[in-house]
Amino acid sequence: MTKSIDLNCDMGESFGRYKLGLDEEVIKVITSANVACGWHAGDPLVMEQTVLMAREHMVGIGAHPGFPDLLGFGRRNLDCSLEEVKNYVIYQIGALQAFCQAHNTRLQHVKPHGSLYLSMLEDEDLARTVAEAVAALDPSLICLTLAGAKNRNMTRACREFGLKVAYEAFPDRAYTKDGTLVSRRNPGSVIQDPDQAAERALSMARDNQVLAEDGSKIPLEVHTLCVHGDTPTALELVKRIRGELQGAGLKVSPLREFL
């Protein structure tokens, strides 16, 4: 059987006059788009445009909810209560659902953004809170989280509320022997070489494994690869990765088609 893999990318991060990302190009190469919902990035016009582009290119649409912090792009931790996060997530997903509804398409997945995404890996109650909110809105939504050792909270939470979970890996990031990401602060944490990144993408997607920084091969269950489209170089890398995967006989398609 042909193995399938999804390529996901953060999109719709422009805001008013501020443009971010090469969305019009990236959309042609990826299979799932994580769409900002206006709190850490994005605005209603951008959301509509992104939904229309995704629909046209048959890309799976995901909500990408974040903290209410446009100034910090949702990357700074904000010490919210569970009650707050629950309702912030419902609000943002609902807003994006409306654009899908208005344009005759529907949401495929939810991937929390930035600091919220990271906090959910560490905080079991937060993971349960978000999973419960997602399930209350639409139990067919797929939750996207980190592949590897750190996804236990999310996996358990999604199972509890009957949600499918998809694991994502990062072809351009170094991994520790424990299967977690090497901190961006460390030298060598980001893989610059396109050949190497493409090779790692293939290893992740086809073999469910990644070469750790200590040289060991570690297993990693992967359904989707997270790629970037904020620079021409990043875009080239996505194309390169997609070519590598397809050249090896993998099917590059949205999560909803194989999960």
Next chain:
Amino acid sequence: MTKSIDLNCDMGESFGRYKLGLDEEVIKVITSANVACGWHAGDPLVMEQTVLMAREHMVGIGAHPGFPDLLGFGRRNLDCSLEEVKNYVIYQIGALQAFCQAHNTRLQHVKPHGSLYLSMLEDEDLARTVAEAVAALDPSLICLTLAGAKNRNMTRACREFGLKVAYEAFPDRAYTKDGTLVSRRNPGSVIQDPDQAAERALSMARDNQVLAEDGSKIPLEVHTLCVHGDTPTALELVKRIRGELQGAGLKVSPLREFL
């Protein structure tokens, strides 16, 4: 046949630590709530609480979208394009729909807020734009607009996109002989006397007419009366009006039950 009348009130206008309105009390007396969606007022926690209260008291839930102007409470005109308004409205209605969905209830109506509401009376293109957006989200939603001579744009727009329209009148406001509201700047524009306001409410609801400032009786098709709940006095007036209507044999019930 018993005549029905709806009582609508703006609700869910609190924001973070800022409290506005006596929502917990008002909700028991009205039949339809216009819920702020976080742009000119309201926040996700308040939206959830308001939806839960409305559900408990079987009050019809309406989206109350406004301009992105928390500082001005949505009352200042903002010169937006049609494209902008369309997507702002979709975003806000969608966010509120999500709270309804998460709590197993659904939206009944849409009533634009403040300056947006007023602009739609004057601007036919704007009225069409909003009606089209509402219909794209849920064609069973009722659009709430002003009773009287000024609702032609809204009536036509709703008809074009297959939406039901509900006309609202203001028992505590003076009317010109043309059936429009006397400007708040004019003396006597707000009816202070509870007896008089209750009497006018009954005349509007039962007889579909209102006494204009020049003493003439003018016809006014009315489905819902707009009331206020931001002060103890305002709350008392709503109770008084409800008593008057029920005492005269009218059925006070949400729009969805009779429109």
Next chain:
Amino acid sequence: MTKSIDLNCDMGESFGRYKLGLDEEVIKVITSANVACGWHAGDPLVMEQTVLMAREHMVGIGAHPGFPDLLGFGRRNLDCSLEEVKNYVIYQIGALQAFCQAHNTRLQHVKPHGSLYLSMLEDEDLARTVAEAVAALDPSLICLTLAGAKNRNMTRACREFGLKVAYEAFPDRAYTKDGTLVSRRNPGSVIQDPDQAAERALSMARDNQVLAEDGSKIPLEVHTLCVHGDTPTALELVKRIRGELQGAGLKVSPLREFL
């Protein structure tokens, strides 16, 4: 020599249509006002009004900068960099200085708000960053911080940058034997009885000591007492405290007059 004591209160926390606090009454009883600068609370109109009221009643004006989190009222920790906090503080103090300038008065002090205030007690680098920013704007500004064991970072930082520091105590809060505040989550952490609070205020102001929850008397260097004005009851307590202090012969006056 007559001992002096200042009474400080957070003010100017209203925003747009949202009203908070009984500022018009409180201003007559206190001697220093901590004025919100539009980020966690307050807006330009409220800032102007508050400056005018403070000037009229010869109340010392202080900037009350907070995190950019109106939704959370600046009470949620936001994980900002030192660079960010430095510039956020400069921005907010500058905005308030302009209202002082426009109305021929000047700033007396700076008291960071909420979560920023608390973080500065724990984080030496943060304390230094804020002190340096304040000194760069106006080295005659007084920095307001917590009386007791926890003010070491702030004291050192103010000394380093040549700023005067004022210590504040809370007459309506219980203290541990270490001279720190009992957490609000603990029973008995807030003193409800006006007599007791007034007595504690006097003990703090005149004797520089406070009765800890274990019954021991602990020394506490105090220049100003923090009081509240958000409810009629709170306002009564301030009046009661002021009466108690003056009855005992203390001079209740702004920090600038005795520090």
Next chain:
Amino acid sequence: MTKSIDLNCDMGESFGRYKLGLDEEVIKVITSANVACGWHAGDPLVMEQTVLMAREHMVGIGAHPGFPDLLGFGRRNLDCSLEEVKNYVIYQIGALQAFCQAHNTRLQHVKPHGSLYLSMLEDEDLARTVAEAVAALDPSLICLTLAGAKNRNMTRACREFGLKVAYEAFPDRAYTKDGTLVSRRNPGSVIQDPDQAAERALSMARDNQVLAEDGSKIPLEVHTLCVHGDTPTALELVKRIRGELQGAGLKVSPLREFL
């Protein structure tokens, strides 16, 4: 005597992760920077960076206050009261003054942004309100407004409150025979050809006249030319214009040096 001319450009419009403009390059070529103050664009970190860059290159620093509308970049009219505009302007100028103060430099001018700038040309009360606010903060500040027939309100208002006024012209925009700008909606309203734009700049700066679209030469009192730096092409044009002016023997220098 050598004639002087200033080149002004909007700067500091980036916000958080959103980058706008080639500020690091433009700053080397212009003589006055209009710095966004965080309401329609800009943030405290960007403001500090811009002030530091301007100081380093001896560029005059101007406050560029706008409506509270980041989403619309301050380009949409917001129907504010005079009281609101007055305080919004004081707030924003004050915030920027603080960065100047913290870095041992000072403001040179004020140029309102976008829709506020345009409204002040039409509305005499608004012009007076802003001029009064500026004068209350610092009567040595220069007010920047449009050269030509439309500046009467601003000129009168500045005179009334003792402020210097500087007139700006647009080398890359077509002018009507009445000396006003041809609307951007009209074909030919923007001069694309660099040669032509540079030539017009020289005519404006040296001869105080401009060639109108009907071929007539109209007089135009000009102290500063407004240029753009948001694209590499725009930046090239600024360099070209500066070269043309200097080649003709004009002195390109900040307003404060010759006004």
